Amino acid sequence: MPPQIGEFISKAVYEGLLRSNEAHPLPHTDVPTCHFVNVPGEQLPHGTGWKNLQECQAILKLAQIFQNQGKRFKIITPYKDQKTLIENELKSADVQWEDKCFTVDSFQGNEEDYIIISLVRSSELGFLESLQRNNVMLTRCKRGMVIFTSKKFMERYGKGCLVGQLLEYYDEAWIEIQEMENTTFI
Template identity: 60%
Template structure:
């Protein structure tokens, strides 16, 4: 969606396995993938117009328990941010994290996967 709209974006995830999987998915769908996907630590100090954050977790907070690193992840966008995560996880184990608090504040802005095409960046 962002690429089709000609927007400048990067994808950040705290998990190397997710980064690799996302890069593979971008390649397989003939989308730009080089210099698009980063783990949080390697993106520190950088910014982009739009940031897509992948936070797929199912049980424990893991990375999200580190407020300093989570803050870095959440402050890299200039114009907009998309957080891809499990609503169930964020309402349970992730609710007390910085991301959980942010998503709680914007709870009226949750969008299901099949509704993404309707969003204009």
């Protein structure tokens, strides 16, 4: 993972004992390797899980941008219903969809240059209460990570989870959906 994210994970999860690979192709840089996209969507119950339609549409836009730029990316989410929704929307929009969407649990042990994360939640932490599962989710990228959630949700619940701590670590991490096209993803 990029040294900036590795430093955060080391401090937050491993008491500073995790060491970054000095030969990582991304040295320390002022360009953020983690972005949070503000999506004021609402979680909707679906079967025994959750989905968030607005996050799905915003992720579809970023997937199109990344595909057009030739970036290697994967999309992960804690919820199977959200994974299926995103996968179906990618397919409908003629965006590469095969081998692109995963649940956090099914992606454990894998990595990709860019990881797009759909948190889904708009009330209550749910999955985000699990430090171990959040650690897996936040440590899959080799170059950068983009997390889709709402500012309102993170302001209310973020202090109680690793993702919220990451947001505090990256103070200037928020972008709006309409800014994605002009954002530098290192």
